[in-house]
Amino acid sequence: MKNTPINQELVTKNLSRLRIEDVGQASIREIVALVNLIEAESPEKFIRMEMGVPGLPPAQVGVEAEIEALKSGVASIYPMIDGIKEVKQEASRFVKLFMDVDVAPAGCVPTVGSMQGTYSALLVASNLDVKKDTVLFIDPGFPVQKQQMMVMGCKYESFDIFNFRGEKLREKLESILSKGHINSVIYSNPNNPSWICFTEEELQIIGELANKYDIVVMEDLAYFAMDFRKDLFSPGRPPYQPTVARYTNNYVLFISSSKIFSYAGQRIGIMVISDALYNRDYENLKTRFQSNSFGNTITLRVLYAISSGTSHSAQYALAAMFKAANDGRFNFVEEVKEYGEKAKIMKRLFLENGFTIVYEKDGDEPIADGFYFTIGYPGMTGGELLNKLLFYGISAITLKNTGSELEGLRACVSHVKRSQFDDLERRLKQFHADFPA
Ligand SMILES: Cc1ncc(COP(=O)(O)O)c(C=O)c1O
Numbered sequence: 062m063k064n065t066p067i068n069q070e071l072v073t074k075n076l077s078r079l080r081i082e083d084v085g086q087a088s089i090r091e092i093v094a095l096v097n098l099i100e101a102e103s104p105e106k107f108i109r110m111e112m113g114v115p116g117l118p119p120a121q122v123g124v125e126a127e128i129e130a131l132k133s134g135v136a137s138i139y140p141m142i143d144g145i146k147e148v149k150q151e152a153s154r155f156v157k158l159f160m161d162v163d164v165a166p167a168g169c170v171p172t173v174g175s176m177q178g179t180y181s182a183l184l185v186a187s188n189l190d191v192k193k194d195t196v197l198f199i200d201p202g203f204p205v206q207k208q209q210m211m212v213m214g215c216k217y218e219s220f221d222i223f224n225f226r227g228e229k230l231r232e233k234l235e236s237i238l239s240k241g242h243i244n245s246v247i248y249s250n251p252n253n254p255s256w257i258c259f260t261e262e263e264l265q266i267i268g269e270l271a272n273k274y275d276i277v278v279m280e281d282l283a284y285f286a287m288d289f290r291k292d293l294f295s296p297g298r299p300p301y302q303p304t305v306a307r308y309t310n311n312y313v314l315f316i317s318s319s320k321i322f323s324y325a326g327q328r329i330g331i332m333v334i335s336d337a338l339y340n341r342d343y344e345n346l347k348t349r350f351q352s353n354s355f356g357n358t359i360t361l362r363v364l365y366a367i368s369s370g371t372s373h374s375a376q377y378a379l380a381a382m383f384k385a386a387n388d389g390r391f392n393f394v395e396e397v398k399e400y401g402e403k404a405k406i407m408k409r410l411f412l413e414n415g416f417t418i419v420y421e422k423d424g425d426e427p428i429a430d431g432f433y434f435t436i437g438y439p440g441m442t443g444g445e446l447l448n449k450l451l452f453y454g455i456s457a458i459t460l461k462n463t464g465s466e467l468e469g470l471r472a473c474v475s476h477v478k479r480s481q482f483d484d485l486e487r488r489l490k491q492f493h494a495d496f497p498a
Contacts, residue, residue: 085444268308
């Protein structure tokens with residue numbers, strides 16, 4: 062057995078303690094639990110790249126507004142289910158100023174994190190038309206949204222975008238959508254886990270086909286403006302955050318505060334429903350929810366039933382963060398650029414030691430440096446690679462976990478400290494020497 066930074070028996074012992082038979086199939090939370098157990102007994106700490114949690118302090122403007130709101134007594138009052146006026150108005154301004162998209166405040170609805178937003182929108186979309194009973198995931202994707210589908214008992218299909226970039230996406234989507242059973246398409250952009258960003262051409266294809274087949278597009282913007290190749294903090298001026306909303310009116314956008322404002326703990330995001338979709342009536346919503354329009358069903362049926370709205374004080378925080386950004390006082394993009402800078406260095410360390418970047422291009426352009434990147438190692442499956450890297454004190458999740466058809470791992474940069482880069486380099490060098498690629 063090779064002498065590795067982490068005792069190999071410790072890894073094996075804790076794998077069986079958690080009853081993880083195949084680490085390649087383990088969920089994010091299982092890897093977190095495994096590494097916690099190993100670290101508790103090991104003198105060496107891990108380079109932890111498994112979980113996508115913010116690694117920065119929360120936006121101060123949000124914290125202050127929330128404290129003020131609490132002091133003023135909002136904690137005792139139920140908030141309006143579709144959101145307080147301030148957050149709806151500032152969200153509408155935000156999508157205009159940073160996306161150049163017009164949406165009335167009515168369609169801007171706060172949710173308990175984007176998680177609750179996707180849960181409710183996926184549920185409603187799955188019940189718009191009895192013939193359209195399936196959601197299409199453009200993978201790789203965020204695994205918990207598939208778990209939401211499982212919990213709701215709703216059907217989904219997926220495909221890996223890797224071989225269908227550019228114009229090839231049209232043919233692939235047509236081949237699925239033309240069957241007539243899809244109600245909506247969902248993807249994240251920038252993408253978790255691969256950090257690819259759709260090109261304008263690809264967004265146009267998705268929008269045009271959504272119009273042609275009358276389906277809803279759910280665009281998950283959890284990493285809004287974090288494609289650092291362009292400076293997207295220019296309120297009211299281009300460049301804007303790219304979006305499918307330029308090509309279709311059948312959209313729901315999800316803007317989470319978790320990463321862009323480092324506000325994950327307060328569980329708040331905004332769901333932005335186009336005016337056309339918000340006000341559109343669907344026959345089947347009457348039958349299924351005794352409701353009428355898409356917007357009323359989401360707010361007065363689903364959100365009411367699940368949580369009766371979103372934390373009152375957190376809504377004031379979100380309103381204040383949007384307002385400060387809208388007024389040009391709070392450059393939230395600058396605050397999170399550190400992720401891109403760390404990714405650049407970490408990618409170089411992996412590449413110098415025999416690794417490859419699995420998803421590496423958007424069109425002809427190398428992908429951006431950001432919150433995540435993907436790594437592969439010649440001759441190893443993602444599961445084998447993860448298994449071995451654990452002995453070297455490096456943790457991540459396999460791409461198989463995210464609906465990808467490719468072998469490799471997702472690396473998240475947020476919790477790796479710059480002070481760990483030397484350790485990372487030393488461990489990768491040793492790995493490369495032990496397994497020459
Ligand atoms: C693509 C994607 N969507 C949604 C979320 C969850 O967002 P929230 O914390 O607002 O529920 C995440 C968090 O990691 C994510 O990566």
